[in-house]
Amino acid sequence: MRIIDKLKEKGEQTLKIASQMKIDEAEAYLVYNKVLTIRLVNNSIFEAKGIEDIGLGVRVILGNGLGFSSTSDLSQEGIIKTIESAIKATKTRTIPKNYSFPKPAKKPLIEGIYDKKLAELPEEEAVEIAFQMINESLNYSTKIEDNAGVLNIIEYHTVIMNTHGLCMDDSGTFFEASLTATAKEASTTSEGSKSIAGRSLDKLKANIVGKSAAKIAVDGLKAEKISEGEYQLILDATPTADITSYASMLVSPPIAKLYMPLFLNKIGEKIGSEILMLVDNPLMSGGIGSSSIDDEGVPSRKTTIIENGVLRTFVYDTFYAKLENRQSTGNAIREIFTAGISSLPGKNYNSEPIPLPRNPYIEPRDWKKKEIIEDTKEGLLSKFFHYTRITNPIRGDFTSVLRMGLYYIKNGEITYPVKKSRIMNNFFNILKNIDAISSELAVGGGWGSYTHAPTIRTKAHITPV
Amino acid sequence: MKDLALKSIEYALEKGVEYADARLEKHYNEVITASNGKIERAVVNRKQGIGIRVLVNGAWGFQSTTNLTMSGIKEAVNRAYRVAKASSKYIMQKVELAPVKTYVDSYKTQVKMDIEDISFEEKLSNIVKWEKEIHVNESIKHGLIDYTGIKIDKTFVNSEGTKIRFLNSITWITIKATSKEGEITQSYEEVIGHSGGYEIYQIQNIEEISRSIGEKACSLLKAEPVKTEKDAIVILDPNYLALLVHEIIGHPSEADRVLGREAAWAGTTWWTGKLGQQIGTEYLTVYDDPTIPGTLGYYLYDDEGVKARRKILIEKGILKEHMQSRETASIFNTEPNAGMRAITYEYIPLIRMSNTFWGEGDWTYEELIEDTKEGYLVIAMKEPSIDDKRYNWTISAQEGYKIQNGELTVHLRDIALSSTAPKFFKSVDAATKKAKILPIPGCGKGDPMQALYVGNGGPYIRGKATIVGVK
Numbered sequence: 001m002r003i004i005d006k007l008k009e010k011g012e013q014t015l016k017i018a019s020q021m022k023i024d025e026a027e028a029y030l031v032y033n034k035v036l037t038i039r040l041v042n043n044s045i046f047e048a049k050g051i052e053d054i055g056l057g058v059r060v061i062l063g064n065g066l067g068f069s070s071t072s073d074l075s076q077e078g079i080i081k082t083i084e085s086a087i088k089a090t091k092t093r094t095i096p097k098n099y100s101f102p103k104p105a106k107k108p109l110i111e112g113i114y115d116k117k118l119a120e121l122p123e124e125e126a127v128e129i130a131f132q133m134i135n136e137s138l139n140y141s142t143k144i145e146d147n148a149g150v151l152n153i154i155e156y157h158t159v160i161m162n163t164h165g166l167c168m169d170d171s172g173t174f175f176e177a178s179l180t181a182t183a184k185e186a187s188t189t190s191e192g193s194k195s196i197a198g199r200s201l202d203k204l205k206a207n208i209v210g211k212s213a214a215k216i217a218v219d220g221l222k223a224e225k226i227s228e229g230e231y232q233l234i235l236d237a238t239p240t241a242d243i244t245s246y247a248s249m250l251v252s253p254p255i256a257k258l259y260m261p262l263f264l265n266k267i268g269e270k271i272g273s274e275i276l277m278l279v280d281n282p283l284m285s286g287g288i289g290s291s292s293i294d295d296e297g298v299p300s301r302k303t304t305i306i307e308n309g310v311l312r313t314f315v316y317d318t319f320y321a322k323l324e325n326r327q328s329t330g331n332a333i334r335e336i337f338t339a340g341i342s343s344l345p346g347k348n349y350n351s352e353p354i355p356l357p358r359n360p361y362i363e364p365r366d367w368k369k370k371e372i373i374e375d376t377k378e379g380l381l382s383k384f385f386h387y388t389r390i391t392n393p394i395r396g397d398f399t400s401v402l403r404m405g406l407y408y409i410k411n412g413e414i415t416y417p418v419k420k421s422r423i424m425n426n427f428f429n430i431l432k433n434i435d436a437i438s439s440e441l442a443v444g445g446g447w448g449s450y451t452h453a454p455t456i457r458t459k460a461h462i463t464p465v
Numbered sequence: 466m467k468d469l470a471l472k473s474i475e476y477a478l479e480k481g482v483e484y485a486d487a488r489l490e491k492h493y494n495e496v497i498t499a500s501n502g503k504i505e506r507a508v509v510n511r512k513q514g515i516g517i518r519v520l521v522n523g524a525w526g527f528q529s530t531t532n533l534t535m536s537g538i539k540e541a542v543n544r545a546y547r548v549a550k551a552s553s554k555y556i557m558q559k560v561e562l563a564p565v566k567t568y569v570d571s572y573k574t575q576v577k578m579d580i581e582d583i584s585f586e587e588k589l590s591n592i593v594k595w596e597k598e599i600h601v602n603e604s605i606k607h608g609l610i611d612y613t614g615i616k617i618d619k620t621f622v623n624s625e626g627t628k629i630r631f632l633n634s635i636t637w638i639t640i641k642a643t644s645k646e647g648e649i650t651q652s653y654e655e656v657i658g659h660s661g662g663y664e665i666y667q668i669q670n671i672e673e674i675s676r677s678i679g680e681k682a683c684s685l686l687k688a689e690p691v692k693t694e695k696d697a698i699v700i701l702d703p704n705y706l707a708l709l710v711h712e713i714i715g716h717p718s719e720a721d722r723v724l725g726r727e728a729a730w731a732g733t734t735w736w737t738g739k740l741g742q743q744i745g746t747e748y749l750t751v752y753d754d755p756t757i758p759g760t761l762g763y764y765l766y767d768d769e770g771v772k773a774r775r776k777i778l779i780e781k782g783i784l785k786e787h788m789q790s791r792e793t794a795s796i797f798n799t800e801p802n803a804g805m806r807a808i809t810y811e812y813i814p815l816i817r818m819s820n821t822f823w824g825e826g827d828w829t830y831e832e833l834i835e836d837t838k839e840g841y842l843v844i845a846m847k848e849p850s851i852d853d854k855r856y857n858w859t860i861s862a863q864e865g866y867k868i869q870n871g872e873l874t875v876h877l878r879d880i881a882l883s884s885t886a887p888k889f890f891k892s893v894d895a896a897t898k899k900a901k902i903l904p905i906p907g908c909g910k911g912d913p914m915q916a917l918y919v920g921n922g923g924p925y926i927r928g929k930a931t932i933v934g935v936k
Contacts (some may be wrong), residue, residue, distance in 0.1 A: 036548070037913065041726040044557040048548035049527035049813045051913075052541070055512060072512035072531040085509040092507035092589045124545070127551040148729035150912050180729035191853075193729070258609055261643075339906040340615045340635065340808055340914040341494045341510065350494075350510040360561055386732070387729065391848035393859060394643070394650045397935060399850045399859075403732075420852065422859075447730060448914060465857045 003032045003157045004169045007054075010074050014058060017076075018083050019163065025061040026083070027101050027162040029295065029334070032053070032344035036123065038130040040149040040179070048127060053350035057334065058086045061101070065090030066319070096322040101162040107299045112286030115200035118173040119155040126153055129206050130177075136210025137181045141218045144406065145189075149179035149209070152448075156346040160297040166224045168297045173199055174288075174346075178446055179209045183217035190223060191404045192216025192322045193384055195238065195446040199286050203268070216405045223417040226408065232379030233423070234372055234436075236407070237444030239385040240362065240453035242400070243430065245445070246390060247278055248357040250332060251305050251313075255354070260393040262427060263311060266328040271311045272431035277363035278306035280315060280331065288443055288450050289359035296353045298331040303329045304355065309432070317411040318354040331355040344449055361452035365437035369455045372436045374412035380462065381407040381414060385423075396427035401465065425460045433459040469699045470622045471519050473538045478624055480546050484520040484562060488622035489513075489917060490810040491531075493581060493616040497588060499596040500609045504589060516810040517541050521549035523559025527813040563794035563801050564772050567625050572765050573632035575758060576662035580614035580636055583663045588612065591666065592638075598675035604683045606650075607643035610675075612636075613906065614663070619810075627770035635660050635761060635918060637904050640675050642682035651685035652879060653678050653863055655845070657706075658918075660763040660905035681935040685864055688878035691841075694932040698840030698868075699882060700833055700925055703901040705862050706823055707921035708846035711905060713886045714751050715821040715921065717855040718778045719804070719910075720793035722816075730912055732853025735886065736784055745782040745890030748826055753788055755803065755819030760920040762819035767803035769814065778803050778821070779802055782890070787814050787815065800859075808915045815911050823923025826896025830925055833895055835871040841932060842866040842873060843882060859883040861935055884930040892929035900924045 018026035035051040057070040060083065067089030071082040087157065093191040130151040132177035137147045154174040161167045178195035194212035198204065211265035235243070249255050250263040257264065263271065272278075282290045282300040293299055296317060304312055316324070332353030336343045373381065383405030391397045399422065406418040445451055470489040477485035491513040498506040516529040526549025530541040592610050595797065599608035614636040621629045637658020644651050656676055659665050701709065716722060717734030725733050736744060754775040755764045765773050769791050777785050788804035789797065793816065805814040834842070845863035852858075861881035866873040884892075902922040909916050 038548075038552070038872075039912065040729070042510070042557060042724070045524065045528065045552040045555040046726065047525040047813060048552045049525075050529070050541075050544050050548065052530045052532070052544075052813045053514070053811060054531050067507070069509040070511070072514060078511075082511065085511075088585050089509060091586060092504045094503070123548045124551040127548065127555065131555040146725060147727065150729060152912070178729060182728065183723075191728070254505060258498065261607070322595060330686070336496075336508075337916075338496050338611075338613050339918050340613070341492075341496070341915075341916075343914075344811065345913045350508075350512065352506065352508060357929045383724070386853055387849075387851060389848055389850060392935065394652065398775065401850070401852050403853050422850070422852075422857075447912060462592065465852055 004159060007032060007157060007159040010056060011159050014056060014079050015161055015163055017079055018060060021083060021087065023060045023062050023087060025101050025163050027059040029057040029349055030159045031345050031347045031349040032157045034344055035151045036126055038127055038151040040130055040134055040147060043134055043147050045127060045131060051344065051345060052350060056082060057349040058082050060086045060090060061095060062087055064094050066093050066095045068352040083366040098114040099319065101164060102166055102297050102318055103164045104166045105299050107168060107292040108283060110283060110285065110292045113199050115173045116169045118153060118175060121153060121201060126130045126151060126397060129204060129229045132206035133177060133179045133210040136207045136213040140164045140211050140214035143183040143218050143221065144214050145184040146182040147179055152176045152345060154346045156435045158347050166297045168293050170291050170293055172291060173463050176450065177206050177209050179205060179213040181213040181217040183221050185221045187448060188221050190217050190220030192220060193404060197288055197443050197445065197450040203340040219417045220404055223419040225419045225464050226421065228359050230459060232313060232454060232457060234376060234379060234381040234462045236383040236455055237442035237453040238446065240456050241380050241444030241451040241465050242385045242388045244360055244362060244451045244453055245449055248360045251315055252354060252356045253314050255326045262396045266311050269311055270309050271428055272306055272309040273434040274309050275365055275437055276306055276309045276431060276434050277304065278360060279304050280357035280360045281362055284359055286360040288452060294330045294332040295334045298328050298330040298332065301330050311315050315355045315357050317353045322356050329389050329465050354429055361441060362437060362454055362456065364439045364441050367436045367438050369438045369440055372455060372457050373414065373440060376413060379409045380418060381409055392426055398427040398430060399424050417431060420464050420465050422463045424463065430458050430460060469533055469538055470515060470620050472535065473515060474622055474624050476539055477519050477542045480542065482521050482546065484624055487515055487517045487687065489515045489620045491618040492809060495614045497592055497612040499592045501607060502593065502597060514810045517545050518813060519545045519549050520560055521546055522553035524549045524553035524556050527562060528924055529811045532928050538753065560792050561795040563792040565791060565801055567627045568766065568770060568772060569628045571630040574634045574660045574763060576634045577664040578662040580634060580663050581618065595671045595675045597742045598672045599640065599679040601676055601679035602683060604644045604646050604686060605617050605642055605679050606645045609641040611639040621768065621770050623770055629766045629770055631764065633660065633809055634662055635667065636663065640678050642679045644682040644686055646686045649686050651682055653682040653685065656904050656906060658761060659759045660761060661759055670905055674836050684805040685878045688864065688876040691877050691880045691932055693934055695930050697932045698837055698927065699930050700837060700840060700842045700927045702844045702925055703922045704845040704903060705843050705903060706923040706926060707903045708849055708860055710751060710821055710823055710923055711921045712851050712858065713855050713858050714778065715818040718788050719816040720787040720789045720797060723787055724793060724796065731910060735854040735856040735906040742784055743782050744784050744887060745791045746893050747781045748893045748896045749779055749782045749890050750824030751779040751821065752776060752824060753819055753821045757820055760820045760902050761918040764918040767805045768807050769805045769869040771801045771803040773803040790816050806917065808917050811916050815915065817910065817917055818908065818919045820902050820920030822902050822921060823896065823926060825900045825924050828895045828897045830897050833897055833927055834868060836875065837868045838870055840868040842868055855886060856901050857885055859933065881935050882930040883933050889928055889930055893926055895927040897924040
């Protein structure tokens with residue numbers, strides 16, 4: 001039996017049991033996750049580990065209450081207990097008037113998000129690919145002393161069913177490959193890091209990861225200290241992805257309301273430069289966060305979040321949309337952020353949906369990356385942020401360590417690598433000072449968090465550390 | 466069901482592994498969030514599964530599954546075996562495990578009121594009531610209570626004969642107030658929690674604590690911003706110190722980090738190779754101790770079945786010991802000290818902090834303040850910004866006071882401290898008599914990321930750092 005069919009069978013069983021209980025509406029969300037992680041440490045394979053996880057999340061509406069519970073126990077008893085817990089939880093949370101689970105709708109077809117070759121890649125080959133990253137790095141230069149990194153391969157299948165007759169499934173594959181190389185010359189050491197991510201095996205280029213990480217590390221051996229001051233700052237895809245991820249969190253109504261209110265009450269206000277367009281486009285073929293439906297079965301659509309620097313909208317699932325009397329933007333995501341409760345790299349059945357951008361990116365503009373550098377009289381090029389934080393979620397104080405891959409630009413040319421520095425700025429200032437955006441869209445990020453991202457140029461206060 | 470763990474080990478041994486261990490776990494979690502008088506989220510999760518770790522030709526393989534049938538277990542062992550065998554071709558050095566005693570034991574966290582026995586209605590009503598207390602006046606624009614309750618029934622077995630069952634229960638709440646007047650916005654938050662049951666919310670007067678957090682957020686609206694001042698004398702309270710200890714002593718004490726194994730993620734540490742060296746003053750003593758009942762980092766055996774004890778990480782300024790796994794202990798040629806934990810069966814264990822805290826000194830709080838002519842009292846952690854070697858650090862605080870002639874004078878807001886770890890360690894000249902361990906629910910490490918709860922803290926200490934005004 002196919003995994004999807006097994007999940008559907010359990011979904012039908014859940015809805016059948018639920019309908020025999022006194023509930024108004026029920027929803028079953030079933031997940032199968034398979035994760036393979038190969039960790040690389042000290043130029044060798046450190047550990048290889050896998051997760052295989054099946055589970056069920058149940059939401060029920062009873063009267064004016066909405067309840068959620070989840071389980072990995074898919075026996076009849078386990079399902080009953082979960083529905084009972086969800087029913088109990090309805091006493092705690094009031095729904096907006098006329099709230100109802102999504103109705104069946106036609107889903108778009110998205111290409112390039114499930115790759116059988118990646119899903120079925122034998123463990124032995126995955127280990128070889130992971131090790132190839134180390135080899136490429138070591139072959140780049142004899143100055144490379146150490147390498148550490150990871151290869152993650154994820155396959156997921158989900159089924160969402162509810163008592164309106166909605167029954168949809170979604171399947172996807174995802175990989176991330178990341179390497180940090182350390183170069184040494186005399187008593188100087190330097191690091192270089194490169195991460196890539198994608199949805200299909202053909203994009204998994206171990207050689208690019210190894211060489212790029214090694215190049216940054218070797219370049220860094222000649223790094224010089226810069227003086228503290230305000231610099232034009234060109235951000236490669238990876239730091240731009242960090243900015244994008246933060247901006248994305250800020251447009252989730254519950255996150256904004258409860259934890260990070262920076263964009264709250266700023267709809268219609270100019271929060272970024274004229275050329276800044278932030279979109280969420282889960283329809284993108286092969287997109288890092290693309291899928292045909294969101295995590296409550298609403299078909300995907302493209303949403304413009306920031307248009308010419310003006311904050312146009314937050315993103316919504318059905319619940320938060322109804323609270324504001326509007327339509328869902330198809331942005332339900334199931335992720336849990338509580339310590340001690342696992343949030344898997346694939347899909348999570350143990351969380352209620354919350355609205356978050358799914359495949360956000362800054363829209364590319366008309367500059368070539370090369371042109372941005374040529375146009376910069378004096379500035380810095382950064383390829384890597386570390387420990388990025390909005391330290392004050394009300395005012396938007398923003399900090400990150402420019403740990404590696406930092407270069408000085410003089411008269412349109414990359415002149416020399418720069419030693420570790422810290423960026424301290426206001427998040428709005430970073431967005432408002434964007435004056436160039438490249439036409440190329442790459443994948444940037446790391447440590448499980450990736451977005452598509454162009455190269456951008458902004459301004460920031462930089463301090464050497 | 467418990468036999469499944471043993472059967473997984475038997476099957477792994479049949480396949481010819483050198484070592485195997487398994488964690489069979491059952492989890493119950495509940496999360497409730499209330500804000501501005503309303504419940505925003507209420508979730509109950511149950512999950513169970515097994516994580517099996519094997520050593521084949523000196524290489525690790527791990528697989529977890531929720532399929533708790535014999536065929537599911539066999540498939541998981543087969544996968545763990547396959548990846549370990551494939552990895553073994555690409556290892557520089559075979560994994561060796563430092564020898565440890567075997568144990569058969571069962572223990573549990575002391576619980577007076579089981580979180581599952583308290584009705585959802587009662588929890589809801591309490592949480593909404595506590596949240597309301599935050600709103601002490603109209604300046605409070607936002608109140609928040611995040612409640613978490615976790616119960617874990619874990620059985621650990623390994624191929625050496627160790628078999629341990631641990632029934633754990635942990636709960637905490639985060640209370641946060643945000644105030645605003647004119648252009649000034651301030652916030653204040655505190656975490657209350659322990660390993661134990663719901664009784665903590667009766668032992669502690671949460672309504673009163675909520676009110677005091679609301680009042681602090683309001684009082685900060687009238688506080689003064691600070692100006693940058695280099696080499697200022699600073700007294701750190703246990704709450705602020707908890708984050709400092711966590712970031713610049715706890716994390717760099719993880720032996721995997723010392724060995725460069727976390728280089729691709731959180732980073733490394735500046736004190737690699739400095740064991741036995743003086744890195745601070747006699748007032749710098751730091752422990753990691755999982756054996757303290759009631760703390761968030763409580764356990765008696767780690768996730769490798771190693772019996773826990775108090776670790777002396779730094780003693781009177783001398784770097785003494787790192788947190789070790791059996792594997793890293795073998796590399797350091799030392800005894801394992803029970804540093805390995807995983808958040809659930811889905812993950813392989815990593816070296817983690819348990820309760821890492823600064824040791825007590827010989828001063829009283831009053832003496833410390835009186836003895837300080839010009840300086841700052843820095844209160845309660847906010848946000849860290851630390852480099853990858855844990856060398857340079859900037860950590861903001863929720864509030865502060867100017868100290869003038871041995872007295873607290875001006876109330877301060879938007880304050881942060883900055884220094885390097887060695888410079889700060891060498892500046893500490895006093896610590897008070899009583900250390901406090903606080904609940905720290907969100908410590909991240911690993912890939913995939915494992916967010917774990919730990920304890921951190923210490924007494925009041927005095928040192929020197931740069932005062933930074935947060936704009």
